[in-house]
Amino acid sequence: MTRYALLVLPAMNRVYAESAIGLTIAELGVFNQAVLGGKVGDIAETRIGGIPYIAFEADELSDKDADFLANMSNIYALFRQEGRLLEPVELNKLDKFDDDLITIQKYQGKTNEHFTKLLLNVTLLACEQAGEMLDRRFKVIDPLCGRGTTLNQALMYGYDAAGLDIDQKDFEAYSTFIQTWLKRKRLKHEAEVTRIRREHKNIGRKLHASIGVTKESYKAGEALELTYINGDTAKAAEFYRAGTFDLVVADAPYGVQHGSRTQQQGLHRSPLELVKAASPGWAKLLKPGGALGISWNTNVAKREDVAEVLADAGLEPVAAGDFKHRVDQAIVRDIVVARKM
Numbered sequence: 182m183t184r185y186a187l188l189v190l191p192a193m194n195r196v197y198a199e200s201a202i203g204l205t206i207a208e209l210g211v212f213n214q215a216v217l218g219g220k221v222g223d224i225a226e227t228r229i230g231g232i233p234y235i236a237f238e239a240d241e242l243s244d245k246d247a248d249f250l251a252n253m254s255n256i257y258a259l260f261r262q263e264g265r266l267l268e269p270v271e272l273n274k275l276d277k278f279d280d281d282l283i284t285i286q287k288y289q290g291k292t293n294e295h296f297t298k299l300l301l302n303v304t305l306l307a308c309e310q311a312g313e314m315l316d317r318r319f320k321v322i323d324p325l326c327g328r329g330t331t332l333n334q335a336l337m338y339g340y341d342a343a344g345l346d347i348d349q350k351d352f353e354a355y356s357t358f359i360q361t362w363l364k365r366k367r368l369k370h371e372a373e374v375t376r377i378r379r380e381h382k383n384i385g386r387k388l389h390a391s392i393g394v395t396k397e398s399y400k401a402g403e404a405l406e407l408t409y410i411n412g413d414t415a416k417a418a419e420f421y422r423a424g425t426f427d428l429v430v431a432d433a434p435y436g437v438q439h440g441s442r443t444q445q446q447g448l449h450r451s452p453l454e455l456v457k458a459a460s461p462g463w464a465k466l467l468k469p470g471g472a473l474g475i476s477w478n479t480n481v482a483k484r485e486d487v488a489e490v491l492a493d494a495g496l497e498p499v500a501a502g503d504f505k506h507r508v509d510q511a512i513v514r515d516i517v518v519a520r521k522m
Contacts, residue, residue: 183261185242185270186227187235187250190257190295197293200506202226205235205255207502208299215306216249216314229267236262248273248315252338254299275315277339277394279366286328286358292432296476297330299504300516301338304430304474307499307518319427324414324463329355331430336405339394343426344409345417352411356388359407369393370404377410377420385412385420414455418462427471429463435478435512453482453490460494467521472499474518479505484515491519 189205192198206224213221220239227236242250250259251272260267283294301321310317319340323331326344328351335342346352356374363370372390376383388409393399410420433452456475463473473496477487488498496519505515 182238183241184263185237185239186229186260186262186267187237187253187256188258188260189233189235190255192255192293192295194293196507196509197295201255201295202233202235204296204299204504204506205253207504208253208255208302209235209237209250211303211306211502212249212253215311217246220246229262242270244271245315247271251275252302252314254295254302275338278337278368280337282333282337282362283330285362286330288328288354291328292330294330294334296514297432298334300432300474300476301331301334301428301430303501303504303516304428304472304518307474307501307520308427308472309470309520310427317427320425321428321430322417322421322426322466323430323432324417324459324466325431325433326355326409327351327432329359329409331432332407332409333359336392336407339405341406343407343421345412345414345420346409347411347413349411352386352388352409355409359388359390363390363392369396369399372407377412385410387411415458415462417459418465421466423465424468426466427468429467429471429473431463431473431475433475433477435481435508435514451481452477453486456487456490457493460490460496464491464494464496464521467496469521472518472520474501474516476504476514476516478508478511479513479515480511484517487517488519491517496520497522 189201192201221237224237227234247270251274259270305314321335321340322343324345326332326346332342332344360372370390370392374388377385377387390407391404393404412420491498498519501518508514
């Protein structure tokens with residue numbers, strides 16, 4: 182058995198940093214069961230030179246094992262540990278673009294980008310194609326996408342990204358940001374915003390972009406597809422074709438602070454009402470074997486109630502580790518993941 186030490190990425194957000202060790206241990210457990218064959222054991226927090234690490238034992242990790250772990254949301258470095266010596270393990274991330282795609286946007290209410298990556302990872306690792314994380318071009322939709330943190334993370338992985346949100350200001354802000362960013366980075370792309378019309382009425386707007394990771398891939402017709410629709414998430418199945426997506430990833434509004442709403446229902450304190458109204462449509466968008474992951478504020482909705490709503494929508498909740506953590510005084514966040522059988 183080989184001893185390893187994982188150095189956690191420093192977090193700018195103090196509250197999130199306090200939870201980072203526990204969240205990383207839970208995420209490592211999910212990676213272990215989903216794609217590492219259960220070879221990792223004896224996972225525990227330790228200190229080396231006064232700095233906190235996560236230590237674990239495993240049969241020698243292969244290059245592919247290390248490539249999986251390279252994409253953990255909070256990993257900074259990984260070492261083989263021999264006595265007092267640390268030998269770096271090479272980490273090759275999936276990242277296709279510069280990290281300012283994720284970090285440059287700053288606004289009140291933005292979900293921590295490390296948590297967004299964590300939520301995407303945990304959802305992906307619950308789907309039937311988890312072992313293809315490094316090679317498959319997954320299709321990801323965030324039906325509560327706001328200003329696009331999940332969309333950007335999906336693009337970073339080289340996945341196709343789609344979003345849906347009712348807030349016009351968020352739609353406009355993201356449309357402006359991504360088109361400006363693509364031009365500034367001089368990436369080959371096409372992007373436009375159009376109106377969606379049904380029965381001679383405007384029912385929403387759509388941003389669509391085709392993005393080349395490289396000039397060569399763009400010319401070869403391998404551009405990534407990005408779509409964001411400004412519309413009601415409860416009507417998701419009217420905007421996107423059923424059975425299109427591998428993953429549905431959503432960070433639900435946390436309650437009064439952000440508001441949980443659909444056009445028909447108005448404002449609700451609990452995100453549970455929003456999930457009840459929208460989850461049947463979300464489930465329709467998933468391919469068989471695909472997974473849905475949702476985070477929410479446990480202070481306003483119980484875990485078992487969220488899981489029951491997803492089950493009523495035809496999804497099977499799956500065990501995904503303990504990711505419960507404090508965001509602020511009024512918000513304690515958790516994750517539920519369910520699979521479409």
